[in-house]
Amino acid sequence: MAPPALLDALPGHGPAVLARAPGRVNLIGEHTDYNGLPVLPIAIDRDVRVAARRRDDQRVDLANVDPAFAPRHYLLGPQPAPSPPGDWANYHKAAAGALVAELARRGAGGLPGGSFRVDGRVPAAAGLASSSALLVACGLAHLGLAGVELPRSDLADLFARAERYVGTLSGGMDQAAALLARAGEALRIDFFPLRTRPVPIPAEAAFIVAHSLERAEKSGAARGHYNQRVTECALACAVLARRLGCAAAHLGDLAGPEPILADLDDLLPEETTRAALPALTGIAGAELGQRFFPAATALACPDRFRLRARVRHVLSEAARVTAAEAALHARDLRALGTLMDASHRSCADDYGVSTSALDRLVELARAGGALGARLTGAGFGGAIVALVERGSVERVLQMLDREFYVPRAAPRDARLVVRPAAGASLERLDR
Numbered sequence: 001m002a003p004p005a006l007l008d009a010l011p012g013h014g015p016a017v018l019a020r021a022p023g024r025v026n027l028i029g030e031h032t033d034y035n036g037l038p039v040l041p042i043a044i045d046r047d048v049r050v051a052a053r054r055r056d057d058q059r060v061d062l063a064n065v066d067p068a069f070a071p072r073h074y075l076l077g078p079q080p081a082p083s084p085p086g087d088w089a090n091y092h093k094a095a096a097g098a099l100v101a102e103l104a105r106r107g108a109g110g111l112p113g114g115s116f117r118v119d120g121r122v123p124a125a126a127g128l129a130s131s132s133a134l135l136v137a138c139g140l141a142h143l144g145l146a147g148v149e150l151p152r153s154d155l156a157d158l159f160a161r162a163e164r165y166v167g168t169l170s171g172g173m174d175q176a177a178a179l180l181a182r183a184g185e186a187l188r189i190d191f192f193p194l195r196t197r198p199v200p201i202p203a204e205a206a207f208i209v210a211h212s213l214e215r216a217e218k219s220g221a222a223r224g225h226y227n228q229r230v231t232e233c234a235l236a237c238a239v240l241a242r243r244l245g246c247a248a249a250h251l252g253d254l255a256g257p258e259p260i261l262a263d264l265d266d267l268l269p270e271e272t273t274r275a276a277l278p279a280l281t282g283i284a285g286a287e288l289g290q291r292f293f294p295a296a297t298a299l300a301c302p303d304r305f306r307l308r309a310r311v312r313h314v315l316s317e318a319a320r321v322t323a324a325e326a327a328l329h330a331r332d333l334r335a336l337g338t339l340m341d342a343s344h345r346s347c348a349d350d351y352g353v354s355t356s357a358l359d360r361l362v363e364l365a366r367a368g369g370a371l372g373a374r375l376t377g378a379g380f381g382g383a384i385v386a387l388v389e390r391g392s393v394e395r396v397l398q399m400l401d402r403e404f405y406v407p408r409a410a411p412r413d414a415r416l417v418v419r420p421a422a423g424a425s426l427e428r429l430d431r
């Protein structure tokens, strides 16, 4: 049910809608989604709620219960001008812009203006996909105002593409988890085209999310690093496709990861420069620029690209996802824990997305009795997820508190025990 304050704060009278969309914790499969390879997240019992009521014009009014997010308003259109980077209104604009275009494409009418009240309960900049939860909840509420229903998997695709409006080349995991997850289950998600299947979570498994106290803002400092990894993978894919004589849009399109992994040293240089790319890829400079370096994409290091280690991570991580799915079906939590540990090492050593605080949290969780632990989400700060047997939760929390949080005077909610929750919902309320 809606917190009454959220609905009561809506201007006007008459029917309203209430949407909620959860954050997610990715159990394994990091930086695989945009490569067309699988992920295995759970949606969590922390969500973003959005109450909305229709307006008679094209204006969108946004207000947030958290005073850190000041009210915003703008006029609807297919390409609303973005607010400054990092502004929370951009997530609403991203969803609404995509919906205006999609409804027009389907001949399903227009999108009305509306008043929106937002209550975000997913910890922000923590690697828990709070921004995607905000975008999905705003989009669902807005679609509710239009009185249109679209299939959930279409929405997951649409909102994944829409989120690139904020300047990050993100994949489709977060929006799919927010829309399609089921309570008590993890979701294996495959991409291009989007496919999902539920994976049961044994009742004795518990998940602790522990924040590194370093903010990982997808539309902020982490953006250039994230885009760098996406670009490195796309370049590595072009080099591999040429060497192997096949066509591949994503690393996931290359047949047989095992032979590629075995021959990686011969197939790919450890790193390369922008100047060396035409010879390596066989793609001329102008086309390279268009395909891999659009002007709007901020890169952390636009002239130097690591290829071999990035591919080693991505292909080995995809194999770990499949193994993790099998471990969950077999209720083998130890095996899952071992895979999570290996994933963390690969994220840290080959993909370069961990930090010393994340590494320390992983170590402490393991020392406290977790079966496995790894950074979750994009990395560059944010949080870890630890797999813990129910009976060991207190012990792991005590270890994290004593060695990490108490010395840093961290807030108590820096670490959470999360439960696998259901995906987004929409209610219509007559008031």
Ligand code: GLA
Pocket: 026, 029, 030, 031, 032, 033, 034, 129, 170, 171, 172, 173, 174, 377, 378, 379
């Ligand atoms: C972010 C992106 C996702 C995914 C992860 C890394 O959360 O939004 O699409 O790429 O990073 O696995």
